[in-house]
Amino acid sequence: MNYQAIRAAVENPLLSAFGALVPAVPVYFDNITAVPPNTTTEYVRVNVTFGLTNDPTLTSSVDNARGAIVIRIFTEKGRGPARNQTLITTAVNVLETLNNSNKSTTGVFFRVGSINGPSFSSTEEAPHFVGRIDTSYTATVLS
Amino acid sequence: MARSRGFFNELDRLAENIDRFAVAAFSRGPARAAEEIVVDLQEAGPVWSGKFANSWQIETSDGRRTAGTGAPGTPRRIPAPLLSGRGFAFDDIKYTISNFAPHADVARDLVESDYIDPGTLPIKEYDRGTRISGYRGDLIGDDEGPNRSTAPLDWYPTYVQGGSIDRRIKLELDTELGRIRL
Numbered sequence: 001m002n003y004q005a006i007r008a009a010v011e012n013p014l015l016s017a018f019g020a021l022v023p024a025v026p027v028y029f030d031n032i033t034a035v036p037p038n039t040t041t042e043y044v045r046v047n048v049t050f051g052l053t054n055d056p057t058l059t060s061s062v063d064n065a066r067g068a069i070v071i072r073i074f075t076e077k078g079r080g081p082a083r084n085q086t087l088i089t090t091a092v093n094v095l096e097t098l099n100n101s102n103k104s105t106t107g108v109f110f111r112v113g114s115i116n117g118p119s120f121s122s123t124e125e126a127p128h129f130v131g132r133i134d135t136s137y138t139a140t141v142l143s
Numbered sequence: 144m145a146r147s148r149g150f151f152n153e154l155d156r157l158a159e160n161i162d163r164f165a166v167a168a169f170s171r172g173p174a175r176a177a178e179e180i181v182v183d184l185q186e187a188g189p190v191w192s193g194k195f196a197n198s199w200q201i202e203t204s205d206g207r208r209t210a211g212t213g214a215p216g217t218p219r220r221i222p223a224p225l226l227s228g229r230g231f232a233f234d235d236i237k238y239t240i241s242n243f244a245p246h247a248d249v250a251r252d253l254v255e256s257d258y259i260d261p262g263t264l265p266i267k268e269y270d271r272g273t274r275i276s277g278y279r280g281d282l283i284g285d286d287e288g289p290n291r292s293t294a295p296l297d298w299y300p301t302y303v304q305g306g307s308i309d310r311r312i313k314l315e316l317d318t319e320l321g322r323i324r325l
Contacts, residue, residue: 051305128277130276135304
């Protein structure tokens with residue numbers, strides 16, 4: 001099982017999409033410690049988690065994984081939801097694009113499920129307004 | 144002729160018994176699955192005082208409900224109510240599992256919150272780190288820092304979306320089907 005390939009299949013398109021925005025929005029993935037705490041800088045957090053691996057199916061030699069993708073968008077608090085929702089739209093577009101990819105003989109075949117959210121929250125202490133979406137995924141390593 | 148009628152009556156009774164056993168087996172399967180899912184959620188989720196872990200509830204489609212006490216302490220198993228015949232036959236969604244703790248959304252990392260140290264040690268083992276957002280489990284640091292978490296960030300979507308629920312239901316149905324004796 002190539003977990004890194006699965007992770008890259010979702011992380012790379014998100015990194016590219018947010019990097020292409022003007023101005024570019026930084027994206028932080030699991031175990032990246034460079035998130036700017038207690039600043040109003042906007043940023044994106046992406047957590048890719050793994051649930052079941054290689055659930056038995058009718059075919060042998062499978063390399064499947066299932067899990068969840070959670071994307072949190074942090075934007076400045078007190079400025080309304082518009083900017084946050086714009087960035088969420090970017091994330092949703094990437095997830096939908098993943099579902100449009102064709103299955104080839106190599107690489108990772110990736111499909112996401114229905115997208116929950118967005119839900120929004122903010123707290124008194126934290127400087128950010130946060131939008132959150134999550135979805136399930138199934139991934140098959142083909143090579 | 145009388146023997147023949149008696150024979151058919153026996154067949155009818157046997158058919159009824161088969162139906163009854165089959166329905167009972169299928170009905171117990173989802174109930175067991177719901178109970179085990181709650182156990183899974185209690186094990187996967189945060190347990191500091193135990194209030195959240197003891198606040199899960201299981202509700203049938205026709206409104207029967209069993210729930211935890213919501214009290215602090217070690218997580219307790221919650222027996223699921225059995226489905227009625229109508230609920231079993233007609234309702235697509237057999238059971239709804241939810242959590243009635245006031246801070247349930249915070250515990251599931253769905254919303255941010257502000258945190259205070261309750262001054263007590265958690266029931267469950269914890270990781271230590273520095274919380275970098277308002278999300279409960281959003282800690283960084285190699286087991287060093289001022290904050291503690293008794294479940295990893297996004298434990299809830301990982302369980303719900305990652306296939307563990309599907310597997311639990313299949314396992315419990317397989318178990319109950321294996322118990323049918325006629």
